[in-house]
Amino acid sequence: MPNIELSGNTYLVDEDGFLENPEVWNERAALDFAPTEGVSELTEAHWKVINYLRTYYLQFGIAPMIRKLCKETGFKLNEIYALFPSGPAKGACKLAGLPKPTGCV
Amino acid sequence: MADQTPSPEQLTQVDYRPKGKSWLDPHVEFRKGTYCYSAAPKNLTYLGLPNPRQWQPFDQDWKLPPDWKDIILAGMKERLDRYRSFRLFMDICVRCGACADKCHFYLGSGDPKNMPVLRAELIRSVYRRYFTLAGRLLGSTVGARDLTEDVLKEWFYYFYQCTECRRCSVFCPYGIDTAEITMIGRELLTLVGCNINWVIEPAANCFRTGNHLGIQPHGFKDSIDFAVDELEEITGVRVEAPINRKGAEVLFVMPSADYFGTPHYYTLLGYLALFHEIGLDYTLSAFASEGGNFGLFTSHEMIKRLNAKIYAEAKRLGVKWIIGGECGHMWRVMHQYMDTMNGPADFLEVPVSPITHTRFDHAASTRMVHICEFTADLIRHGRLKLDVSRNDHWNVTFHDSCNPARAMGLIEEPRYIIRNTCRTFHEMPENTIREQTFCCGSGSGLGTDENLEMRLRGGFPRANAVRYVRDKHGVNVLACICAIDKATLPPLLEYWSPGVDVAGVHEFVGNALLMKGERDRTTDLRGEPFASAKEDRAHA
16 A cells, blocks of 8 residues: 655555545545646645535545536536546545445445 | 557557466566556455555565465365365366456457466466466476466466456356455455455445545435435425435435546436436435445355345335346346345345336345336436436447346336437447447556556456547437446546547436426536537527
8 A cells, every 4th residue: 555745645545546534534644645646736625625525424435426416516527527637436426535436436 | 638648559569469478477467557456455355355564566566364274275265165166167168268258358468378268277276286286296397387386476466357247157158256266366365365455445345435536424424415405496396305314215225436436426416407307206225325336246145234234225215126226347246146145035026116016026135226227217208307408428239238238138218218318329239249249448447547457458448439420420429327337437438439428328317307396497417518409599
């Protein structure tokens, strides 16, 4: 399990670069991870998605349905992809410090 | 898609000439894009599987147990005794080569060891060496090989480059099921802790919460409630979606991706609309909340452990029979293993449709019916009011998902449903559909990002056939009945055949279904305007 250093901070991540321990996440981590998923700047729209994912995760222990994420944040799926080029399950979840969803997804 | 992904032009330059080295040479190169990451120790530990440790396939040292060779050979012996099919498949192949060019991974990679015959020889050569007289005495002259670490690494590389789709076995004159050889190969590798995380993590999640994603009951309810609310917004009809309701007639089991991913979710809306409209007395279960079973990609033992929840929940809830959703490999488990592994299901009844009174005798033993069989029967008896024009924005082709097609022979029912819910339907070429369907290239747990190049290579034959009907007939959607398909075909088609969406068959049902009390609908389940609504707007 590798440690990576991003903007001077060290994080324990899995092979895909997701935080190994989601509980250590903070806003600094989102900023640090952003360039690894092709996000150059975290705008208000990015934070809306990240904060929603984070809140949902703390309540349910999992990312929300993609459709629910879209509806609750008011972004269409292609808009989420525009914000997070690697998509909701990968880029957005990684920046929000959620584990990568697995299975037939 | 990652920047280092090769272009389509690069991937179509496939060299089918063998590279000159002997097939007995086991050395493989673990090049990025062509293998999956190892299983995380926490997931192996959760399942009680052997040798949890940190390692990756590209490491020199795989940290095998000191007696790994004895473990593998003892494991082979045990399985040769237990599974007559395995011994038979080891003995009877005459290497005729009928299967050679039938594998999507061979077609997409040109690697001779992706010919099913040669993939099987990787294990057969070890069988010869240790379990046949000729092999013991004559060694490599009769194609026998010592079991070395390089051979084990080669097994890992190629048994995780087979999606267990069984297209090759359709063409084998002896009926050798190469998927079963891969299954045994993976099972042996699991004995020494060599497995992949994209299989083992969903399996561990399944064992813990009942589904691949690790969704707990309150999360399950939250997602289903959301779907009910949204369906009401679209149709104006409030449906009920009971969870864990004791005494219901039917238990409905779907893949967890249906209540997580997109486009899977629209299929879920289709199920909910259908069940409401016919007044089905059913329940969902927050524990039997997964049709898929990644045990199938691990070991027979794991299939049994993960599948046990379905009958257990059916019994606990006191239902009479079970309907299963649009899930692919689930149906190989249901059709081939569930009865003997988890049955007998003598506490259930032979399924009878409460709407048409059709008795599903073919499910007399498992007591579990595929939703496409159930829905096709409803349509056949004229019990659904369908407005096919509501799918006029779709020009459809159908991808036979490997396991429903080849493992249970579900060929006509989904087509029957599509033809009755959509007006424009075009088949892909004959040798790429039905029993001969080409795999998505990402099945059996290989649908993970780090394996993308192999997925694009393996998925090429399928995508190429899609491109053919796209260009010839203007097809703009590929229907399928498998959650892995719905997850992995969109990026595959975006790469090889852009402009073709992916949808579940019950999404079309949900679009076309005229529901009692519905509002004047203008959009489909995706919120997209119907073709007629678009025309109205154009004429306004």
